[in-house]
Amino acid sequence: MSATRPTEDPRARPSEPEIDTFSSVEADVLHEECGVLGIVSGDLPAAPMAHLGLYALQHRGQESAGIATSDGVHMWHHRGMGLVSQVFDADRISQLPGSLAVGHVRYSTMGSAQLANAQPIVIPSPWGMLALAHNGNLINAPQWRAALEAEGVEFTGTTDSEVIAQMIAHAPAPSVEEAIAHTMRRIEGAYTIVVLVGGRVLGFRDAHAIRPLAIGTTGHTWMIASESCAFDHLGGVPVREVDPGELVILDANGLQSIQVLSPLRVAHCVFEYIYFARPDTVLADRNVHVTRRRLGRILAREHPVQADVVIPVPDSGASAAMGYAEASGIPLEVGLIKNRYVGRTFIQPDPALRDFGVRVKLNPLRDVLEGRRVVLVDDSIVRGTTSGKIVRMLRSSGATEVHVRISSPPIRYSCYYGIDTSSRGQLVAATASVEEIRELIGADSLGYLSQSGLVEALQLAPDRLCMACLDGAYPTTVPVEALAGRHALETSRRRPEGALTGADDV
Numbered sequence: 001m002s003a004t005r006p007t008e009d010p011r012a013r014p015s016e017p018e019i020d021t022f023s024s025v026e027a028d029v030l031h032e033e034c035g036v037l038g039i040v041s042g043d044l045p046a047a048p049m050a051h052l053g054l055y056a057l058q059h060r061g062q063e064s065a066g067i068a069t070s071d072g073v074h075m076w077h078h079r080g081m082g083l084v085s086q087v088f089d090a091d092r093i094s095q096l097p098g099s100l101a102v103g104h105v106r107y108s109t110m111g112s113a114q115l116a117n118a119q120p121i122v123i124p125s126p127w128g129m130l131a132l133a134h135n136g137n138l139i140n141a142p143q144w145r146a147a148l149e150a151e152g153v154e155f156t157g158t159t160d161s162e163v164i165a166q167m168i169a170h171a172p173a174p175s176v177e178e179a180i181a182h183t184m185r186r187i188e189g190a191y192t193i194v195v196l197v198g199g200r201v202l203g204f205r206d207a208h209a210i211r212p213l214a215i216g217t218t219g220h221t222w223m224i225a226s227e228s229c230a231f232d233h234l235g236g237v238p239v240r241e242v243d244p245g246e247l248v249i250l251d252a253n254g255l256q257s258i259q260v261l262s263p264l265r266v267a268h269c270v271f272e273y274i275y276f277a278r279p280d281t282v283l284a285d286r287n288v289h290v291t292r293r294r295l296g297r298i299l300a301r302e303h304p305v306q307a308d309v310v311i312p313v314p315d316s317g318a319s320a321a322m323g324y325a326e327a328s329g330i331p332l333e334v335g336l337i338k339n340r341y342v343g344r345t346f347i348q349p350d351p352a353l354r355d356f357g358v359r360v361k362l363n364p365l366r367d368v369l370e371g372r373r374v375v376l377v378d379d380s381i382v383r384g385t386t387s388g389k390i391v392r393m394l395r396s397s398g399a400t401e402v403h404v405r406i407s408s409p410p411i412r413y414s415c416y417y418g419i420d421t422s423s424r425g426q427l428v429a430a431t432a433s434v435e436e437i438r439e440l441i442g443a444d445s446l447g448y449l450s451q452s453g454l455v456e457a458l459q460l461a462p463d464r465l466c467m468a469c470l471d472g473a474y475p476t477t478v479p480v481e482a483l484a485g486r487h488a489l490e491t492s493r494r495r496p497e498g499a500l501t502g503a504d505d506v
């Protein structure tokens, strides 16, 4: 392990005023969970490739980023709070030698946004230092953490990912493959995980394959990542997805596979297609942008309306709006301009200005909207407050009618698989009818895509999809709701003081 100096991070300002993550705006969207990446690059340095790959996965998490590298004997590691561009620069990357790497970008779905919970998790193991990066959410992490603590294992953070890492390191198994298999048989929930240990990168996925994990190659470099768009950035091509319950091992000799768990009912998350994944990613052989365009076409068929322009909520509504415009014949227009330079950690200078949070992020184009009947296309409604603000913004910019069209069915149930909606109380559609939501957001009409329309657009059999947040049909057992939130592994003793506090080195 490297012993580089502790980082003086200019972003570490614990005494600053409260960081307002856009008040309602950020709380009113579904949050991506995390992105994971592994690289085996032969004789090339892996860190620059991991760095580029994490940029491609940045949309999956903006709270922290990290890379661990190895030359097969030693491990180096750096992680920090913030975007990839804030955590890494050329100097940092040059301090991470070796031709093996794992990387991670995080949005916290279990455990607070604090440095101790940033990934990759790096711990000692019987096979040398082990670095682990995880996307998903375990539903039985508290019980395994308690069991490990009873054996004297100490934890530095409060994530389910650290529980998995420690389970592997303490498994009664002679090899890391068997330790991972032992762990996979005991953990429940959604997980796609990449591990760097003993000169190899290993990737594995839960038996329902809820979250995505794909393998790619450039010919001499092997890669594994949450989304195939990362391979494009690295000049590679997708090879295949990791199968449900499969463990793959990447090393200088290429790829090996062990089917650890019998595949259960496959349950790919539909919101990866609707919202989370990047449009240039391919999931289950379906390009995400093309799929979203199909969502929009079917939405137009199910909820037609007389209007003058179709306006997407940028950026996630763009592909579906294109499909709606194509199918309806109503012209597509840009009516909302997104400020791309406002991060999630925007600091509100004055409580009186909080209502302007949406305006900081989205600005309406009066010249497009004035006197027009607008179809506003978005991917989802979580609480409804942001949709209401956007509808009011369009009207105040001259729109005569605003018809909201949503390219997903209503979200009525909590997600326990890595999306930050573990409390149904946050979800407006859990208790309100479509008409009540229309009234709440002040739209002239509101139409959601039907569940059958969603399945038609995805071109996958419904028994291969997770749609639990739409219909309550969970593919696994689910925990008591109170235990399932992001702080499930935090007691008052463990709960951290002061989030967002800089970077560390191991």
Ligand code: SF4
Residues within 6 Å of the ligand: 210, 268, 269, 270, 271, 272, 414, 415, 416, 417, 418, 419, 466, 467, 468, 469, 470
């Ligand atoms: Fe995706 Fe919804 Fe299933 Fe969660 S519950 S994995 S968001 S489809």
